[in-house]
Amino acid sequence: MKITFTKLSGAGNDFIVIDNRALAIHLTPLQINKLCTRRTGIGADGLILIEPSATFSFSMKYHNADGFLGSMCGNGGRCAVYFAFTIGIPAASGNAYTFEANGNRYDAWVLGEENVKLKMLAPQGFKENLDLEGEQCFALNTGSPHAIIYISDLDAVDVNKKGSAIRHRTDFFPDGTNVNFIEITSPNSLALRTFERGVEEETLACGTGAVAAALMSHKLGKISSTTVQVTVKSGDTLEVEFNESMDEVFLSGPAKIIYEGSFTIEGF
Numbered sequence: 126m127k128i129t130f131t132k133l134s135g136a137g138n139d140f141i142v143i144d145n146r147a148l149a150i151h152l153t154p155l156q157i158n159k160l161c162t163r164r165t166g167i168g169a170d171g172l173i174l175i176e177p178s179a180t181f182s183f184s185m186k187y188h189n190a191d192g193f194l195g196s197m198c199g200n201g202g203r204c205a206v207y208f209a210f211t212i213g214i215p216a217a218s219g220n221a222y223t224f225e226a227n228g229n230r231y232d233a234w235v236l237g238e239e240n241v242k243l244k245m246l247a248p249q250g251f252k253e254n255l256d257l258e259g260e261q262c263f264a265l266n267t268g269s270p271h272a273i274i275y276i277s278d279l280d281a282v283d284v285n286k287k288g289s290a291i292r293h294r295t296d297f298f299p300d301g302t303n304v305n306f307i308e309i310t311s312p313n314s315l316a317l318r319t320f321e322r323g324v325e326e327e328t329l330a331c332g333t334g335a336v337a338a339a340l341m342s343h344k345l346g347k348i349s350s351t352t353v354q355v356t357v358k359s360g361d362t363l364e365v366e367f368n369e370s371m372d373e374v375f376l377s378g379p380a381k382i383i384y385e386g387s388f389t390i391e392g393f
């Protein structure tokens with residue numbers, strides 16, 4: 126069976142996106158893992174199936190590169206909306222799309238050429254001053270679980286080594302966690318490097334991580350603004366905007382098509 130796919134990049138977080146509105150495509154976790162493996166597969170941080178929804182523009186099924194269903198992916202959501210826009214899935218109105226993911230409703234807007242804004246869930250479960258692996262950690266859930274560590278020299282951090290150790294602290298994070306290293310760069314900006322659960326290494330960007338970094342930094346008084354520029358490993362910038370009560374949270378930034386192709390299921 127030949128399957129066509131589109132590869133998208135959300136600020137460097139890359140995804141294989143497949144139109145499965147006919148629900149004809151069934152991929153096993155092992156097949157998805159092989160497809161996402163770099164050099165021997167297509168290579169991606171995750172694989173997204175766009176499926177029909179009774180209520181919204183579409184339903185997003187997000188799998189991490191390990192093949193398993195992930196929790197919310199902010200950059201994946203923004204890429205899914207850009208993909209829906211380019212293949213002509215009807216918008217809710219104008220440039221506004223709605224979709225469902227993990228049982229939640231999401232609203233998003235295609236702002237212009239290769240730029241998508243996504244309304245995120247209100248954060249939950251703020252935790253402060255956890256002492257993990259010799260680091261002072263903070264944690265919250267922005268649709269996905271995130272640990273946060275403040276660093277003065279972000280370039281010097283061994284993100285894979287430290288991130289992996291904290292990611293596996295199931296005494297604190299029963300389902301594991303994504304791990305973010307943050308350097309505050311101004312009252313309204315920060316730089317971020319993320320170790321992603323399910324990819325099990327540093328990725329070039331993480332949307333729910335950018336949101337987690339901005340919200341926690343504002344809550345701790347490290348960032349005064351409620352509009353925060355987050356520079357990620359790829360060099361791109363994601364923007365996080367929110368109100369003081371943090372029940373209105375938005376993530377914006379680049380989402381672009383990198384290439385289109387096809388593969389056969391039998392090959393994987």
Ligand SMILES: N[C@H](CCC[C@H](N)C(=O)O)C(=O)O
Pocket residue numbers: 138189194195196197198199200201269270302303321322323324330331332333334
């Ligand atoms: N890259 C994603 C996060 C994926 C979450 C995934 N790594 C998990 O913990 O299931 C983002 O842009 O928000």
